[in-house]
Amino acid sequence: MSDIMLGKKILLGVSGGIAAYKMPLLVRLFVKAGAEVQVIMTARTKQFVTPDTLAVLSKRPVLTDVFGAFAQPSHWAEHIRLGEWADMFLVAPATANTLAKLAHGFGDDMLSIVYLALRPNKPRLVFPAMDGEMFTAASVQRNIEQLVQDGCTVIPPEHGDLASGLVGVGRLPEPETIFAHAVKALAGSTDALDEDEQKYRGKHIVVTAGATREKIDPVRFISNYSSGKMGFALAEAAAQLGATVTLITGKTPLATPPTVARINIESAEEMLRAAESEFARADMFIAAAAVADYRPVEVQSEKLKKSDSEFSLRLIKNPDILAAFGAQKKPHQVAIGFALETHNGIENAKEKLLKKNLDMIVLNSANEAGAGFDVETNIITIITRDGFAEKFPLMHKRNAAKTILKKAAAFLSAIAS
Ligand SMILES: Cc1cc2nc3c(=O)[nH]c(=O)nc-3n(C[C@H](O)[C@H](O)[C@H](O)COP(=O)(O)O)c2cc1C
Incomplete structure (x- = not known):
């Protein structure tokens, strides 16, 4: 049986989009599958999901600030340690802002700096999610292209109802689908789920x-x-x-x-x-x-005794x-x-x-x-x-x-x- 998640070290970067509310469920899926999850959230993310919820579910303090990490009795350079520690870095939801930072090498918070410190051969999965016309904006598309060139697997958002009430492309996939992408990436595949595989979502x-x-x-x-x-x-x-x-x-x-x-x-x-x-x-x-x-036609209520040399049922x-x-x-x-x-x-x-x-x-x-x-x-x-x-x-x-x-x-x- 595949235990691909067992003992895997997952860095989950959560940025400040409305879909951050789905992340507690994703953390639960990882933990249930035997993975260790370290959540890193941007400062803005606290507006959408509480660090306490994610800390309780992941059984680890949630990190936000590079310097704040010194306050905890941990490594002298937590961002470097995490970059070495992780088997995979998954960013969900990735806001337009965070995409831009990752694409351009910024390192002004824990999420972006750990992304830079991650070992080069580790899978990086990025799930952009945004409302209205944001996803199709030329700059967002340019940044996504850059991330793909840098070796990230960028999973496009889905079409559907958006938080604003609009309908369009921008929805973060459901936690089960994100989990499935993570399993696939850990199994060594850099491809997104293909058309056939996607048909199983929600079935x-x-x-x-x-x-x-x-x-x-x-x-x-x-x-x-x-x-x-x-x-x-x-x-x-x-x-x-x-x-x-x-x-x-x-x-x-x-x-x-x-x-x-x-x-x-x-x-x-x-x-x-x-x-x-x-x-x-x-x-x-x-x-x-x-x-x-x-x-058997009849189930005996007491144990059958050995008697004759032949027995038929x-x-x-x-x-x-x-x-x-x-x-x-x-x-x-x-x-x-x-x-x-x-x-x-x-x-x-x-x-x-x-x-x-x-x-x-x-x-x-x-x-x-x-x-x-x-x-x-x-x-x-x-x-x-x-x-x-x-x-x-x-x-x-x-x-x-x-x-x-x-x-x-x-x-x-x-x-x-
Ligand atoms: C209610 C609300 C919802 C938002 N949802 C998104 C979103 O889904 N995607 C996105 O890219 N930005 C969204 N934003 C904008 C980001 O929160 C904003 O760009 C922020 O600076 C992102 O910071 P971060 O990338 O450091 O988390 C939203 C803002 C508000 C007020």
């Missing part, structure tokens, strides 16, 4: 994962070797793209990915109940769980959760299934796709080394309704998850801005 993605357990008696159950790793990787990848993710999972020791809402279940029937409560609001339903096809078919979603899905909803086959893989997977009214099915072979249950890697073939099948080479389940989401984005409607 509700429901993922099922792991094996179900079908009770025989108080101490025994029927289950399978599924570890839940593929489903957890999908939930994590979707969350990193800014989706709201519900993960319905069988028992597994895997840690819940940051920002993902987890529902623990045991049996197929419990999984169906949990899933049904999510059907209506799911934009995409990804069934990565290995649900037992059958369960009567089983009854379990509900088909994915087919239930497929049967009721609305045109905007996307259904994705998994198929694990030992023979006639593509044929069987195609049949399953049509029978269950899916948009896409991911076939993983149970025969190939490094693929299938309880391993870190997978070999996937993605099949769509038009019958097109694309096989991918052996890859880590985390990368398989990203590949699947990228393909599945084609079925998601573009988000209205």
Whole structure:
């Protein structure tokens, strides 16, 4: 599982725009994901969000003034220490004023001077946000161009309602989207999220994962070797793209990915109940769980005793959760299934796709080394309704998850801005 934020040192520079009010939520996302966050705010920012709020959430004093830092029992040159300390510098919101300072090498407050002191190979993410025509002003655009040339990743603001009541380009993206950009930058990418990846922002993605357990008696159950790793990787990848993710999972020791809402279940029937409560609001339903096809007709209330040399168990078919979603899905909803086959893989997977009214099915072979249950890697073939099948080479389940989401984005409607 990706723990990319775990232990990462994030400098969050907040400048004095109205969107600074979103920063406490962003700090929480970083902290929840295991990152250390040092907030630096400009003097003006205090008009928009209190330093105390950000200090409590980040568990560190908020810094503003280069000289004020001497008052604290810390390093003799805090700005230099922070520049060395950070794994990433993220400025959100970046006002027109702060953009100008960063683009021109000013160093008259803690934010701008730490920006100068940052090690050159560390990612710098800048999120301009401003009202009215400010963003399109020639000087602002010139400064952005300069920052890009200097190696910053500048994420353009979104189109939408602005604080002034105007509608236009200037909105700061939501904290989940900023977080997703930060994850991407830490993973080594200097690109902004591409068009497909952006489609996940604000979407509700429901993922099922792991094996179900079908009770025989108080101490025994029927289950399978599924570890839940593929489903957890999908939930994590979707969350990193800014989706709201519900993960319905069988028992597994895997840690819940940051920002993902987890529902623990045991049996197929419990999984169906949990899933049904999510059907209506799911934009995409990804069934990565290995649900037992059958369960014992009767669950013994006492432990079965060993007696005869043979023993038979009567089983009854379990509900088909994915087919239930497929049967009721609305045109905007996307259904994705998994198929694990030992023979006639593509044929069987195609049949399953049509029978269950899916948009896409991911076939993983149970025969190939490094693929299938309880391993870190997978070999996937993605099949769509038009019958097109694309096989991918052996890859880590985390990368398989990203590949699947990228393909599945084609079925998601573009988000209205
Ligand atoms: C209510 C209000 C909202 C503002 N919002 C923004 C904004 O969203 N973006 C921006 O660039 N400037 C905004 N400004 C102007 C900045 O606060 C101002 O340029 C300030 O000097 C920025 O200082 P700083 O960059 O050091 O934080 C706003 C000003 C006010 C009074």
